[in-house]
Amino acid sequence: MADRLLLLASLLFCFAVPTRADEPCQSPYLPKVTGQEDFVYVFTLGVEGMGDGSDKLVTVGANPSRPDYGKVVSSVSVGGRHEVHHGGFTDDRRELWMGGLDDSLIFVFDVATDPAQPKLVKTITTFTKDSGGVVGPHTFYAIPGRMLISGLSNAKDNGGKTALVEYSNQGRFVRTIWMPEAAPYGYDVRVSANLNRMLTSSFAGRANYMRKLPDLMGDAEAMKHFGNTMIVWDYHARKPLQTFTVPGAPLEIRWALAPQHYFAFSSSALTSKLWGVFRKDDGTFEAVEVATIGDPSKVPLPVDISLSADDHFLFVDSFMDGTVRVFDVSQPRTPTVVLEQKIGSQVNMVSQSWDGRRVYFTSSLLANWDKTGAEDEQFLKAFNWDGKTLTPVFSIDFKAAKLGRPHQMNFGSIDFYRGRVAARPSPASPQDVPQAAEGG
Amino acid sequence: MESRRRRRGFLGLVSAGLLAASLGAHAETPLFTPPAPGTYELPPIQHVADYELLDSHGARVRLLGLAPGQVALVSFVYQHCTDGSACPAALATWKRVDEALAARPTLARHVRLVTVSFDPANDTPERMAELGRHLRPRSDWRFLTARSEAELQPVLADYGQDVLRLVGSGGERLGLIQHLTKAFLVDAHGDVRGIYGSSFLSPQILLNDVQTVLAEESAARRQTAASR
Numbered sequence: 001m002a003d004r005l006l007l008l009a010s011l012l013f014c015f016a017v018p019t020r021a022d023e024p025c026q027s028p029y030l031p032k033v034t035g036q037e038d039f040v041y042v043f044t045l046g047v048e049g050m051g052d053g054s055d056k057l058v059t060v061g062a063n064p065s066r067p068d069y070g071k072v073v074s075s076v077s078v079g080g081r082h083e084v085h086h087g088g089f090t091d092d093r094r095e096l097w098m099g100g101l102d103d104s105l106i107f108v109f110d111v112a113t114d115p116a117q118p119k120l121v122k123t124i125t126t127f128t129k130d131s132g133g134v135v136g137p138h139t140f141y142a143i144p145g146r147m148l149i150s151g152l153s154n155a156k157d158n159g160g161k162t163a164l165v166e167y168s169n170q171g172r173f174v175r176t177i178w179m180p181e182a183a184p185y186g187y188d189v190r191v192s193a194n195l196n197r198m199l200t201s202s203f204a205g206r207a208n209y210m211r212k213l214p215d216l217m218g219d220a221e222a223m224k225h226f227g228n229t230m231i232v233w234d235y236h237a238r239k240p241l242q243t244f245t246v247p248g249a250p251l252e253i254r255w256a257l258a259p260q261h262y263f264a265f266s267s268s269a270l271t272s273k274l275w276g277v278f279r280k281d282d283g284t285f286e287a288v289e290v291a292t293i294g295d296p297s298k299v300p301l302p303v304d305i306s307l308s309a310d311d312h313f314l315f316v317d318s319f320m321d322g323t324v325r326v327f328d329v330s331q332p333r334t335p336t337v338v339l340e341q342k343i344g345s346q347v348n349m350v351s352q353s354w355d356g357r358r359v360y361f362t363s364s365l366l367a368n369w370d371k372t373g374a375e376d377e378q379f380l381k382a383f384n385w386d387g388k389t390l391t392p393v394f395s396i397d398f399k400a401a402k403l404g405r406p407h408q409m410n411f412g413s414i415d416f417y418r419g420r421v422a423a424r425p426s427p428a429s430p431q432d433v434p435q436a437a438e439g440g
Numbered sequence: 441m442e443s444r445r446r447r448r449g450f451l452g453l454v455s456a457g458l459l460a461a462s463l464g465a466h467a468e469t470p471l472f473t474p475p476a477p478g479t480y481e482l483p484p485i486q487h488v489a490d491y492e493l494l495d496s497h498g499a500r501v502r503l504l505g506l507a508p509g510q511v512a513l514v515s516f517v518y519q520h521c522t523d524g525s526a527c528p529a530a531l532a533t534w535k536r537v538d539e540a541l542a543a544r545p546t547l548a549r550h551v552r553l554v555t556v557s558f559d560p561a562n563d564t565p566e567r568m569a570e571l572g573r574h575l576r577p578r579s580d581w582r583f584l585t586a587r588s589e590a591e592l593q594p595v596l597a598d599y600g601q602d603v604l605r606l607v608g609s610g611g612e613r614l615g616l617i618q619h620l621t622k623a624f625l626v627d628a629h630g631d632v633r634g635i636y637g638s639s640f641l642s643p644q645i646l647l648n649d650v651q652t653v654l655a656e657e658s659a660a661r662r663q664t665a666a667s668r
């Protein structure tokens with residue numbers, strides 16, 4: 001009930017958006033579900049011979065007070081397999097976009113009309129043509145009235161040269177911003193509006209990410225074609241300012257959220273390092289290796305990371321050992337591991353609630369990179385987190401449910417779209433009052 | 441009575457926002473320097489129609505009504521807003537842009553400020569006029585509303601301004617509206633060239649963007665003339 005009130009508090013007090021976002025890693029430009037989430041929307045890759053074999057958006061009940069808690073509520077197939085991967089809400093949180101890394105299709109779902117039953121309302125089929133040859137729409141990052149999309153590759157050679165692409169919320173192409181020649185790879189894109197700075201990271205082109213992982217790792221030449229840079233941009237001008245060498249494919253980026261925390265984290269997949277990108281007194285930035293993730297000689301392959309809203313804990317998943325390591329990052333230049341726990345035979349994505357009390361994990365990385373045989377577990381697992389211990393609360397076997405390979409997660413809330421308020425609550429504490437809205 | 445109390449509180453928040461902005465301008469070191477006008481691009485994001493609404497005298501006027509070579513800065517607000525960082529902050533920023541334009545009459549001839557209420561049931565033309573009197577515009581600044589929510593709906597949909605009217609458990613309206621704080625830079629063709637949330641409601645960024653679009657339009661007109 002208290003959590004529900006927090007959500008209502010945000011509705012009543014802000015009528016704009018709170019900014020201290022990591023719910024768990026959403027754009028600061030969209031309103032947050034600050035209380036108990038009702039649903040987890042799971043982007044799921046289709047598997048041939050499993051159910052209808054199509055990629056789909058799976059909605060899972062996540063509210064313990066609802067009868068659908070821990071169950072699959074609905075599933076919307078998009079038809080065919082597209083290597084669906086990541087996506088994101090529009091800035092009004094009414095639509096959820098989902099990108100396919102293989103054929104660059106973008107699927108747009110209405111999650112506002114009935115949050116329990118998302119509807120596929122649009123498919124953008126012209127991403128590569130619109131953008132002038134960008135392939136593999138990866139991060140979908142809401143900015144006011146638009147979707148900022150980072151590409152992974154290009155249609156000319158399926159290599160790592162790529163770009164940032166913008167669409168309006170209505171699905172109209174706006175522009176393409178190619179990565180600089182000296183640092184052409186792309187992966188994630190995240191904005192600090194307060195600093196007018198944007199950070200990008202770098203991965204690999206379609207020729208690599210659509211290849212079977214054992215083949216790829218045995219090909220020394222192909223393994224040279226991974227990104228090893230991060231770039232700081234002037235966000236408003238969309239112009240690169242600084243390029244840092246970050247070896248081994250720096251992937252997800254998380255800006256710190258607390259006031260006067262002017263830094264971000266990323267993890268490098270191939271070198272198994274945690275990096276911090278820190279703003280210096282003169283306004284420029286520096287990239288610093290701040291920790292090692294597991295034993296790099298065993299290639300644990302760090303993948304998704306999730307920073308708590310108070311900038312205290314950073315959850316770091318590593319795919320090969322199926323393990324999450326929770327770092328205390330309250331001293332961001334000297335993080336320390338406070339928990340190491342195996343989640344499954346493989347684990348990729350991690351998402352935590354706004355209040356940090358609930359953490360969700362999914363298993364799939366890429367269709368051709370997932371493990372095989374008995375090690376190819378495919379799950380969504382939900383845990384409670386008390387700052388010390390992860391306690392399992394429910395899990396769904398996506399293979400047994402004939403759904404596919406679960407990947408990225410986003411949270412849904414019924415009250416957010418209903419506008420129905422029982423009573424005007426008082427905020428539980430000053431920090432429960434949403435801060436000034438971000439925008440830009 | 442409640443409505444009057446809320447509006448008084450709202451105008452107080454606007455004034456507080458103006459005061460905070462004037463103090464903050466001297467108290468804090470900015471975290472970044474906005475890019476200079478003309479050093480970046482603002483491609484069209486979406487197209488909007490030019491809707492007929494009510495001005496603060498109750499007359500029918502175009503929301504934009506721009507002549508060639510003009511741009512409009514449009515913000516949507518409502519006077520029952522209780523969040524100082526939302527509608528009051530937007531109005532405080534518009535006031536600072538208004539003052540900056542008043543000091544630059546050559547630039548001001550090309551800029552129209554427009555404040556549109558998305559709460560026409562409460563924000564009547566008379567109340568928009570009262571808001572205007574409170575803010576004392578020194579440049580071309582219009583305060584618009586609509587005859588009804590139905591008349592306003594296509595405007596909000598076209599701009600992408602989300603509005604959710606909150607209701608109580610019995611379905612009664614609470615007079616409060618959940619919304620994102622958004623503002624728009626629109627050129628004379630009806631193309632939206634900038635969309636801003638709260639943290640980018642910086643007068644300097646807005647003025648730089650205005651000049652960037654005007655310079656581009658001016659260059660395009662010169663090029664067209666030269667090619668004839």
